[in-house]
Amino acid sequence: MANRVKTRYPLRIEQSYGRNISNLINEIGKITLNEFDQTLSADIDKERLKKDDRFIQDGLLDVANKLIKKVKVLSLGALGNTDANKIATKYLNGVNTFSKSNVNSQLSAKGINPLEKESWLKEYMKSKIAENVSYITNIRDEYTTKFEQIIYRGVTSGQSSKDMRDELVNLVGITESRAQFIARDQTGTILGQMNAQRHQRAGLIAFIWSDSGDERVRQSHHERNGKIYYYADDPLLPGTDYGCRCVAEPLDEKEIEEYLKGGM
Template sequence: MAKTPKSRFPSGAAWDYFKEVRGLLISSHANVIETFEKKISHNIRNDGLNERNDNAILKINLLLDTLRTETLEYYFDENKIVKIADAFTKSVGNNIVQQFANQFRSVLGVDPIGRDSKLLDIITAANKENIAYIKSIPENYHNNVETVILQGVRRGRSNKQIADGLQEAYKTSRTKAKFIARDQTGSLVADINKAKYEQSGLKGFIWSDVGDGNVRDKHKIFNGKRFLWSEGAGTEGLLPGEDYGCRCTAEVDPDELLNI
Protein backbone atom coordinates (compact mmCIF):
# COMPACT_ATOMS: atom_id res chain seq x y z
CA MET A 1 0.00 0.00 0.00
CA ALA A 2 1.30 3.45 -0.89
CA LYS A 3 2.19 5.66 2.03
CA THR A 4 -0.21 8.59 2.39
CA PRO A 5 1.36 12.08 2.32
CA LYS A 6 1.64 13.58 5.80
CA SER A 7 -0.74 16.43 6.60
CA ARG A 8 0.88 19.81 7.19
CA PHE A 9 -0.41 22.63 9.34
CA PRO A 10 -0.90 25.65 7.02
CA SER A 11 1.59 27.87 8.85
CA GLY A 12 1.98 30.05 5.78
CA ALA A 13 -1.68 31.05 5.88
CA ALA A 14 -1.42 31.83 9.60
CA TRP A 15 1.70 33.93 9.03
CA ASP A 16 0.13 35.87 6.14
CA TYR A 17 -2.93 36.57 8.28
CA PHE A 18 -0.81 37.86 11.15
CA LYS A 19 1.48 39.85 8.84
CA GLU A 20 -1.45 41.69 7.23
CA VAL A 21 -3.08 42.57 10.56
CA ARG A 22 0.26 43.56 12.04
CA GLY A 23 0.82 45.93 9.11
CA LEU A 24 -2.42 47.77 9.85
CA LEU A 25 -1.55 47.88 13.54
CA ILE A 26 1.93 49.28 12.86
CA SER A 27 0.46 52.11 10.78
CA SER A 28 -2.14 52.88 13.42
CA HIS A 29 0.47 52.84 16.18
CA ALA A 30 2.74 55.19 14.22
CA ASN A 31 -0.16 57.63 13.96
CA VAL A 32 -0.73 57.41 17.74
CA ILE A 33 2.95 58.04 18.51
CA GLU A 34 3.12 61.00 16.12
CA THR A 35 0.01 62.55 17.66
CA PHE A 36 1.33 61.97 21.17
CA GLU A 37 4.68 63.58 20.40
CA LYS A 38 3.33 66.54 18.43
CA LYS A 39 -0.04 67.32 20.01
CA ILE A 40 -0.38 65.62 23.40
CA SER A 41 2.96 65.56 25.20
CA HIS A 42 3.27 69.36 25.51
CA ASN A 43 -0.10 69.45 27.32
CA ILE A 44 1.17 67.16 30.05
CA ARG A 45 2.56 68.53 33.29
CA ASN A 46 4.18 66.32 35.86
CA ASP A 47 3.05 68.17 38.99
CA GLY A 48 -0.28 66.47 39.59
CA LEU A 49 -3.84 67.61 38.82
CA ASN A 50 -4.52 71.31 38.55
CA GLU A 51 -6.72 73.58 36.45
CA ARG A 52 -4.36 73.47 33.49
CA ASN A 53 -4.16 69.72 33.67
CA ASP A 54 -7.97 69.43 33.80
CA ASN A 55 -8.20 71.47 30.62
CA ALA A 56 -5.44 69.39 29.06
CA ILE A 57 -7.40 66.21 29.69
CA LEU A 58 -10.36 67.64 27.78
CA LYS A 59 -8.12 68.43 24.82
CA ILE A 60 -6.44 65.05 25.03
CA ASN A 61 -9.77 63.25 25.08
CA LEU A 62 -10.74 64.94 21.82
CA LEU A 63 -7.45 63.89 20.26
CA LEU A 64 -7.92 60.31 21.49
CA ASP A 65 -11.40 60.21 19.96
CA THR A 66 -9.94 61.40 16.67
CA LEU A 67 -7.19 58.76 16.80
CA ARG A 68 -9.71 55.97 17.38
CA THR A 69 -11.86 57.19 14.51
CA GLU A 70 -8.87 57.41 12.16
CA THR A 71 -7.82 53.86 13.01
CA LEU A 72 -11.27 52.35 12.55
CA GLU A 73 -12.20 54.31 9.43
CA TYR A 74 -8.83 54.39 7.67
CA TYR A 75 -6.20 51.96 8.95
CA PHE A 76 -8.66 49.17 9.85
CA ASP A 77 -11.46 50.07 7.46
CA GLU A 78 -14.07 47.47 6.54
CA ASN A 79 -12.72 46.72 3.07
CA LYS A 80 -9.22 45.96 4.34
CA ILE A 81 -10.52 43.72 7.10
CA VAL A 82 -12.84 41.78 4.78
CA LYS A 83 -10.01 41.32 2.27
CA ILE A 84 -7.69 39.89 4.95
CA ALA A 85 -10.34 37.52 6.32
CA ASP A 86 -11.40 36.36 2.85
CA ALA A 87 -7.83 35.67 1.70
CA PHE A 88 -7.13 33.78 4.92
CA THR A 89 -10.14 31.46 4.84
CA LYS A 90 -9.67 30.72 1.13
CA SER A 91 -5.99 29.95 1.66
CA VAL A 92 -6.64 27.55 4.54
CA GLY A 93 -9.60 25.97 2.75
CA ASN A 94 -7.70 25.34 -0.46
CA ASN A 95 -4.68 24.03 1.46
CA ILE A 96 -6.61 21.50 3.54
CA VAL A 97 -8.85 20.34 0.69
CA GLN A 98 -5.78 19.75 -1.50
CA GLN A 99 -3.96 17.84 1.24
CA PHE A 100 -7.00 15.64 1.77
CA ALA A 101 -7.28 15.03 -1.98
CA ASN A 102 -3.61 14.01 -2.14
CA GLN A 103 -4.04 11.52 0.71
CA PHE A 104 -7.22 10.13 -0.83
CA ARG A 105 -5.57 9.80 -4.25
CA SER A 106 -2.45 8.12 -2.84
CA VAL A 107 -4.56 5.21 -1.60
CA LEU A 108 -7.38 4.90 -4.15
CA GLY A 109 -5.84 6.62 -7.16
CA VAL A 110 -8.87 8.86 -7.67
CA ASP A 111 -9.90 12.32 -6.53
CA PRO A 112 -12.32 12.58 -3.60
CA ILE A 113 -15.74 14.15 -3.76
CA GLY A 114 -15.58 17.88 -4.55
CA ARG A 115 -16.73 20.85 -2.53
CA ASP A 116 -20.19 20.82 -1.01
CA SER A 117 -22.52 23.34 0.57
CA LYS A 118 -21.37 22.44 4.08
CA LEU A 119 -17.79 23.38 3.24
CA LEU A 120 -18.94 26.69 1.77
CA ASP A 121 -20.97 27.33 4.93
CA ILE A 122 -17.85 26.72 7.05
CA ILE A 123 -15.83 29.21 4.99
CA THR A 124 -18.61 31.82 5.19
CA ALA A 125 -18.92 31.43 8.95
CA ALA A 126 -15.14 31.60 9.38
CA ASN A 127 -15.03 34.81 7.35
CA LYS A 128 -17.63 36.43 9.58
CA GLU A 129 -15.87 35.25 12.74
CA ASN A 130 -12.47 36.51 11.64
CA ILE A 131 -13.81 39.89 10.59
CA ALA A 132 -15.05 40.28 14.17
CA TYR A 133 -11.70 39.13 15.59
CA ILE A 134 -9.75 41.59 13.45
CA LYS A 135 -12.07 44.44 14.45
CA SER A 136 -11.48 43.65 18.11
CA ILE A 137 -7.73 44.29 17.79
CA PRO A 138 -7.82 48.08 17.14
CA GLU A 139 -10.65 48.50 19.65
CA ASN A 140 -8.61 46.86 22.41
CA TYR A 141 -5.48 48.70 21.31
CA HIS A 142 -7.14 52.11 21.63
CA ASN A 143 -8.70 51.17 24.97
CA ASN A 144 -5.18 50.53 26.23
CA VAL A 145 -3.82 53.70 24.60
CA GLU A 146 -6.46 55.81 26.32
CA THR A 147 -5.77 54.18 29.67
CA VAL A 148 -2.02 54.75 29.35
CA ILE A 149 -2.32 58.41 28.38
CA LEU A 150 -5.14 59.51 30.69
CA GLN A 151 -3.78 57.69 33.73
CA GLY A 152 -0.36 59.07 32.93
CA VAL A 153 -1.70 62.62 32.91
CA ARG A 154 -3.69 62.20 36.12
CA ARG A 155 -0.84 60.51 37.99
CA GLY A 156 1.87 62.90 36.87
CA ARG A 157 3.89 60.42 34.86
CA SER A 158 6.63 61.64 32.53
CA ASN A 159 6.30 61.69 28.76
CA LYS A 160 8.90 58.92 28.65
CA GLN A 161 6.85 56.72 30.97
CA ILE A 162 3.72 57.32 28.90
CA ALA A 163 5.58 56.64 25.64
CA ASP A 164 6.85 53.35 27.11
CA GLY A 165 3.29 52.47 28.06
CA LEU A 166 2.11 53.14 24.50
CA GLN A 167 4.77 50.79 23.18
CA GLU A 168 3.55 48.09 25.57
CA ALA A 169 -0.02 48.65 24.32
CA TYR A 170 1.19 48.01 20.79
CA LYS A 171 3.11 44.87 21.82
CA THR A 172 0.04 43.51 23.62
CA SER A 173 -2.13 43.97 20.52
CA ARG A 174 0.55 42.49 18.27
CA THR A 175 0.73 39.41 20.50
CA LYS A 176 -3.05 39.10 20.41
CA ALA A 177 -3.03 39.31 16.59
CA LYS A 178 -0.41 36.56 16.39
CA PHE A 179 -2.40 34.31 18.71
CA ILE A 180 -5.65 34.88 16.79
CA ALA A 181 -3.94 34.04 13.49
CA ARG A 182 -2.63 30.69 14.71
CA ASP A 183 -5.68 29.79 16.76
CA GLN A 184 -8.13 30.56 13.96
CA THR A 185 -6.02 28.59 11.50
CA GLY A 186 -6.20 25.50 13.72
CA SER A 187 -9.92 25.92 14.30
CA LEU A 188 -10.66 26.24 10.59
CA VAL A 189 -8.43 23.25 9.79
CA ALA A 190 -10.44 21.15 12.24
CA ASP A 191 -13.80 22.22 10.80
CA ILE A 192 -12.80 21.70 7.16
CA ASN A 193 -11.19 18.33 7.81
CA LYS A 194 -14.25 17.07 9.66
CA ALA A 195 -16.51 18.15 6.81
CA LYS A 196 -14.35 16.62 4.08
CA TYR A 197 -13.82 13.32 5.89
CA GLU A 198 -17.49 12.88 6.70
CA GLN A 199 -18.50 13.91 3.18
CA SER A 200 -16.25 11.13 1.87
CA GLY A 201 -17.73 8.53 4.20
CA LEU A 202 -14.73 8.37 6.55
CA LYS A 203 -15.76 8.11 10.18
CA GLY A 204 -12.29 8.18 11.70
CA PHE A 205 -8.91 9.89 11.45
CA ILE A 206 -5.37 9.45 12.69
CA TRP A 207 -4.09 12.23 14.96
CA SER A 208 -0.80 13.79 13.82
CA ASP A 209 1.18 16.38 15.78
CA VAL A 210 3.88 18.66 14.31
CA GLY A 211 6.64 16.94 16.26
CA ASP A 212 8.32 19.97 17.85
CA GLY A 213 8.89 21.04 21.44
CA ASN A 214 5.70 23.13 21.60
CA VAL A 215 3.30 20.19 21.26
CA ARG A 216 1.13 19.68 24.36
CA ASP A 217 1.88 16.51 26.30
CA LYS A 218 -1.67 15.21 25.88
CA HIS A 219 -1.45 15.78 22.11
CA LYS A 220 1.79 13.79 21.98
CA ILE A 221 -0.16 10.90 23.51
CA PHE A 222 -2.81 11.22 20.77
CA ASN A 223 -0.20 11.23 17.99
CA GLY A 224 -0.52 8.26 15.62
CA LYS A 225 -3.74 6.99 17.20
CA ARG A 226 -7.10 6.60 15.47
CA PHE A 227 -10.19 8.44 16.69
CA LEU A 228 -13.75 8.89 15.48
CA TRP A 229 -14.87 12.31 14.27
CA SER A 230 -18.07 11.86 16.24
CA GLU A 231 -16.16 11.34 19.51
CA GLY A 232 -12.87 13.19 19.16
CA ALA A 233 -9.83 12.45 21.32
CA GLY A 234 -9.53 12.19 25.08
CA THR A 235 -12.14 13.04 27.68
CA GLU A 236 -12.69 16.46 26.07
CA GLY A 237 -13.48 14.99 22.66
CA LEU A 238 -10.86 17.16 20.94
CA LEU A 239 -10.26 17.35 17.20
CA PRO A 240 -6.86 18.28 15.74
CA GLY A 241 -6.58 22.07 15.65
CA GLU A 242 -9.46 22.73 18.07
CA ASP A 243 -7.42 23.39 21.20
CA TYR A 244 -6.08 26.93 21.72
CA GLY A 245 -3.14 27.43 19.38
CA CYS A 246 -3.14 23.75 18.36
CA ARG A 247 -1.23 22.93 15.16
CA CYS A 248 -2.05 19.22 15.03
CA THR A 249 -3.70 17.79 11.92
CA ALA A 250 -5.74 14.75 10.86
CA GLU A 251 -4.41 11.95 8.66
CA VAL A 252 -6.49 9.63 6.51
CA ASP A 253 -6.69 6.06 7.84
CA PRO A 254 -5.68 4.00 4.74
CA ASP A 255 -7.40 0.86 6.03
CA GLU A 256 -10.72 2.65 6.43
CA LEU A 257 -10.33 4.41 3.09
CA LEU A 258 -9.93 1.08 1.28
CA ASN A 259 -13.25 -0.10 2.74
CA ILE A 260 -15.53 2.82 1.98
Protein backbone atom coordinates in the same frame (compact mmCIF):
# COMPACT_ATOMS: atom_id res chain seq x y z
CA MET B 1 2.15 2.72 4.18
CA ALA B 2 2.77 3.61 0.53
CA ASN B 3 -0.73 4.97 -0.12
CA ARG B 4 -0.73 7.45 2.73
CA VAL B 5 -0.35 11.17 2.06
CA LYS B 6 0.54 13.15 5.15
CA THR B 7 -1.78 15.87 6.38
CA ARG B 8 0.09 19.14 6.04
CA TYR B 9 -0.23 22.31 8.11
CA PRO B 10 -0.43 25.68 6.22
CA LEU B 11 2.28 27.46 8.20
CA ARG B 12 2.95 30.06 5.49
CA ILE B 13 -0.74 30.97 5.35
CA GLU B 14 -0.83 31.33 9.13
CA GLN B 15 2.27 33.53 9.08
CA SER B 16 0.95 35.66 6.22
CA TYR B 17 -2.36 36.20 8.03
CA GLY B 18 -0.55 37.22 11.20
CA ARG B 19 1.68 39.63 9.25
CA ASN B 20 -1.27 41.23 7.48
CA ILE B 21 -3.03 41.95 10.77
CA SER B 22 0.20 43.08 12.41
CA ASN B 23 0.98 45.48 9.55
CA LEU B 24 -2.32 47.25 10.11
CA ILE B 25 -1.76 47.35 13.86
CA ASN B 26 1.70 48.82 13.26
CA GLU B 27 0.14 51.48 11.06
CA ILE B 28 -2.33 52.38 13.80
CA GLY B 29 0.55 52.42 16.27
CA LYS B 30 2.53 54.87 14.12
CA ILE B 31 -0.52 57.11 13.77
CA THR B 32 -1.29 57.14 17.49
CA LEU B 33 2.32 57.72 18.55
CA ASN B 34 2.62 60.56 16.07
CA GLU B 35 -0.55 62.17 17.41
CA PHE B 36 0.69 61.74 20.96
CA ASP B 37 4.04 63.32 20.09
CA GLN B 38 2.37 66.19 18.22
CA THR B 39 -0.14 67.09 20.92
CA LEU B 40 -0.23 65.69 24.44
CA SER B 41 3.48 64.96 24.92
CA ALA B 42 4.58 68.59 24.72
CA ASP B 43 1.63 69.80 26.80
CA ILE B 44 2.41 67.32 29.57
CA ASP B 45 5.95 68.60 29.97
CA LYS B 46 4.83 72.25 29.96
CA GLU B 47 1.90 71.78 32.34
CA ARG B 48 3.95 69.82 34.87
CA LEU B 49 6.00 72.98 35.45
CA LYS B 50 2.96 74.95 36.63
CA LYS B 51 1.84 75.13 40.24
CA ASP B 52 -1.95 75.16 39.96
CA ASP B 53 -2.73 71.44 40.12
CA ARG B 54 -6.40 71.90 39.26
CA PHE B 55 -5.50 73.91 36.17
CA ILE B 56 -2.90 71.34 35.20
CA GLN B 57 -5.41 68.50 35.36
CA ASP B 58 -8.18 70.36 33.57
CA GLY B 59 -5.87 71.57 30.83
CA LEU B 60 -4.32 68.21 30.16
CA LEU B 61 -7.59 66.34 30.33
CA ASP B 62 -9.02 68.60 27.66
CA VAL B 63 -6.06 67.86 25.38
CA ALA B 64 -6.26 64.16 26.26
CA ASN B 65 -9.96 63.99 25.38
CA LYS B 66 -9.33 65.53 21.97
CA LEU B 67 -6.39 63.19 21.35
CA ILE B 68 -8.39 60.08 22.23
CA LYS B 69 -11.31 61.07 20.01
CA LYS B 70 -8.98 61.75 17.09
CA VAL B 71 -7.10 58.47 17.55
CA LYS B 72 -10.36 56.50 17.51
CA VAL B 73 -11.37 58.13 14.22
CA LEU B 74 -7.94 57.58 12.66
CA SER B 75 -7.87 53.96 13.83
CA LEU B 76 -11.19 53.27 12.14
CA GLY B 77 -9.78 54.82 8.98
CA ALA B 78 -6.62 52.71 9.12
CA LEU B 79 -8.46 49.47 9.88
CA GLY B 80 -12.13 49.50 8.95
CA ASN B 81 -14.52 46.60 8.47
CA THR B 82 -13.84 46.57 4.72
CA ASP B 83 -10.11 46.14 5.33
CA ALA B 84 -10.75 43.38 7.86
CA ASN B 85 -13.13 41.63 5.46
CA LYS B 86 -10.56 41.63 2.66
CA ILE B 87 -7.88 40.18 4.91
CA ALA B 88 -10.21 37.52 6.37
CA THR B 89 -11.62 36.53 2.97
CA LYS B 90 -8.18 36.11 1.40
CA TYR B 91 -7.06 34.12 4.42
CA LEU B 92 -10.08 31.77 4.44
CA ASN B 93 -9.76 31.18 0.70
CA GLY B 94 -6.11 30.29 1.21
CA VAL B 95 -6.80 27.77 3.99
CA ASN B 96 -9.68 26.27 2.00
CA THR B 97 -7.57 25.80 -1.14
CA PHE B 98 -4.76 24.28 0.94
CA SER B 99 -7.11 21.88 2.75
CA LYS B 100 -8.94 20.75 -0.38
CA SER B 101 -5.72 20.11 -2.31
CA ASN B 102 -4.20 18.14 0.57
CA VAL B 103 -7.33 16.07 1.20
CA ASN B 104 -7.86 15.33 -2.50
CA SER B 105 -4.27 14.06 -2.68
CA GLN B 106 -5.01 11.81 0.29
CA LEU B 107 -8.18 10.51 -1.31
CA SER B 108 -6.50 9.84 -4.66
CA ALA B 109 -3.76 7.87 -2.90
CA LYS B 110 -6.45 5.70 -1.30
CA GLY B 111 -8.29 5.18 -4.59
CA ILE B 112 -11.17 7.47 -3.64
CA ASN B 113 -12.54 10.01 -6.11
CA PRO B 114 -11.55 13.60 -5.24
CA LEU B 115 -14.24 15.83 -3.78
CA GLU B 116 -16.14 18.09 -6.17
CA LYS B 117 -19.40 19.66 -5.00
CA GLU B 118 -19.34 20.75 -1.36
CA SER B 119 -22.74 22.08 -0.33
CA TRP B 120 -21.62 22.75 3.25
CA LEU B 121 -18.70 24.97 2.31
CA LYS B 122 -20.44 28.23 1.36
CA GLU B 123 -22.12 28.78 4.73
CA TYR B 124 -19.05 27.60 6.62
CA MET B 125 -16.84 30.08 4.77
CA LYS B 126 -19.31 32.90 5.30
CA SER B 127 -19.47 32.19 9.03
CA LYS B 128 -15.70 31.94 9.46
CA ILE B 129 -15.02 35.11 7.50
CA ALA B 130 -17.47 37.00 9.72
CA GLU B 131 -15.88 35.48 12.82
CA ASN B 132 -12.38 36.54 11.75
CA VAL B 133 -13.53 40.03 10.81
CA SER B 134 -14.77 40.26 14.38
CA TYR B 135 -11.41 39.10 15.75
CA ILE B 136 -9.52 41.65 13.67
CA THR B 137 -11.75 44.60 14.53
CA ASN B 138 -11.72 43.56 18.19
CA ILE B 139 -7.92 43.81 18.15
CA ARG B 140 -8.27 47.36 16.88
CA ASP B 141 -10.92 48.24 19.45
CA GLU B 142 -8.94 46.69 22.30
CA TYR B 143 -5.92 48.72 21.20
CA THR B 144 -7.82 52.03 21.24
CA THR B 145 -9.41 51.17 24.60
CA LYS B 146 -6.02 50.46 26.17
CA PHE B 147 -4.59 53.58 24.52
CA GLU B 148 -7.35 55.57 26.20
CA GLN B 149 -6.61 53.96 29.57
CA ILE B 150 -2.89 54.70 29.30
CA ILE B 151 -3.54 58.34 28.43
CA TYR B 152 -6.08 58.99 31.20
CA ARG B 153 -4.05 57.12 33.81
CA GLY B 154 -0.90 58.98 32.85
CA VAL B 155 -2.51 62.40 32.91
CA THR B 156 -4.25 61.94 36.24
CA SER B 157 -1.28 60.30 37.98
CA GLY B 158 1.32 62.84 36.91
CA GLN B 159 3.23 60.41 34.70
CA SER B 160 5.97 61.82 32.46
CA SER B 161 5.47 61.97 28.69
CA LYS B 162 8.38 59.55 28.22
CA ASP B 163 6.87 56.92 30.52
CA MET B 164 3.49 57.26 28.82
CA ARG B 165 5.09 56.93 25.40
CA ASP B 166 7.00 53.82 26.52
CA GLU B 167 3.68 52.26 27.56
CA LEU B 168 2.18 53.09 24.16
CA VAL B 169 5.13 51.50 22.35
CA ASN B 170 4.75 48.40 24.52
CA LEU B 171 1.03 48.33 23.73
CA VAL B 172 1.78 47.95 20.01
CA GLY B 173 3.98 44.93 20.77
CA ILE B 174 1.32 43.30 22.94
CA THR B 175 -1.30 43.88 20.25
CA GLU B 176 0.96 42.33 17.60
CA SER B 177 1.37 39.24 19.78
CA ARG B 178 -2.40 39.01 20.02
CA ALA B 179 -2.62 39.13 16.22
CA GLN B 180 -0.10 36.27 15.90
CA PHE B 181 -2.02 34.15 18.39
CA ILE B 182 -5.31 34.65 16.52
CA ALA B 183 -3.63 33.67 13.24
CA ARG B 184 -2.23 30.48 14.80
CA ASP B 185 -5.41 29.62 16.66
CA GLN B 186 -7.73 30.16 13.71
CA THR B 187 -5.53 28.34 11.22
CA GLY B 188 -5.45 25.18 13.33
CA THR B 189 -9.17 25.34 14.04
CA ILE B 190 -10.30 26.00 10.48
CA LEU B 191 -7.96 23.44 8.96
CA GLY B 192 -9.08 20.83 11.50
CA GLN B 193 -12.77 21.46 10.84
CA MET B 194 -12.41 21.56 7.05
CA ASN B 195 -10.34 18.41 6.93
CA ALA B 196 -12.77 16.59 9.22
CA GLN B 197 -15.72 17.53 6.98
CA ARG B 198 -13.90 16.40 3.86
CA HIS B 199 -12.62 13.17 5.36
CA GLN B 200 -16.04 12.13 6.58
CA ARG B 201 -17.87 13.10 3.38
CA ALA B 202 -15.38 10.95 1.48
CA GLY B 203 -16.23 7.98 3.72
CA LEU B 204 -13.17 8.09 6.00
CA ILE B 205 -14.37 7.32 9.50
CA ALA B 206 -11.23 7.60 11.63
CA PHE B 207 -7.93 9.41 11.97
CA ILE B 208 -4.62 9.21 13.76
CA TRP B 209 -3.74 12.24 15.88
CA SER B 210 -0.39 13.71 14.77
CA ASP B 211 1.22 16.48 16.80
CA SER B 212 3.58 19.11 15.38
CA GLY B 213 6.62 17.44 16.95
CA ASP B 214 8.19 20.52 18.51
CA GLU B 215 8.72 21.84 22.03
CA ARG B 216 5.50 23.86 21.95
CA VAL B 217 3.24 20.78 21.89
CA ARG B 218 1.26 20.65 25.13
CA GLN B 219 1.58 17.42 27.10
CA SER B 220 -2.07 16.43 26.73
CA HIS B 221 -1.78 16.61 22.93
CA HIS B 222 1.54 14.77 22.87
CA GLU B 223 -0.19 11.96 24.75
CA ARG B 224 -2.72 11.75 21.89
CA ASN B 225 -0.01 11.53 19.24
CA GLY B 226 -0.23 8.32 17.19
CA LYS B 227 -3.58 7.25 18.66
CA ILE B 228 -6.68 6.47 16.62
CA TYR B 229 -9.95 8.38 17.01
CA TYR B 230 -13.31 7.90 15.31
CA TYR B 231 -15.25 10.85 13.93
CA ALA B 232 -18.53 9.25 15.02
CA ASP B 233 -17.41 9.59 18.65
CA ASP B 234 -17.26 13.39 18.20
CA PRO B 235 -13.69 13.63 19.52
CA LEU B 236 -11.61 16.74 20.03
CA LEU B 237 -10.36 17.50 16.53
CA PRO B 238 -6.64 18.16 16.03
CA GLY B 239 -6.06 21.88 15.57
CA THR B 240 -9.28 23.02 17.23
CA ASP B 241 -7.93 23.47 20.74
CA TYR B 242 -6.57 26.97 21.35
CA GLY B 243 -3.28 27.58 19.53
CA CYS B 244 -3.05 23.94 18.37
CA ARG B 245 -1.10 22.89 15.26
CA CYS B 246 -1.80 19.17 15.46
CA VAL B 247 -3.40 17.49 12.43
CA ALA B 248 -5.57 14.45 11.64
CA GLU B 249 -4.11 11.68 9.48
CA PRO B 250 -7.19 10.02 7.87
CA LEU B 251 -7.56 6.24 7.77
CA ASP B 252 -9.58 4.03 5.45
CA GLU B 253 -11.02 0.70 6.65
CA LYS B 254 -7.97 -1.30 5.58
CA GLU B 255 -5.65 1.06 7.44
CA ILE B 256 -7.84 0.89 10.55
CA GLU B 257 -7.54 -2.91 10.54
CA GLU B 258 -3.76 -2.68 10.16
CA TYR B 259 -3.55 -0.12 12.93
CA LEU B 260 -5.58 -2.29 15.32
CA LYS B 261 -3.33 -5.23 14.50
CA GLY B 262 -0.26 -3.10 15.26
CA GLY B 263 0.90 -2.96 11.66
CA MET B 264 1.13 0.85 11.36
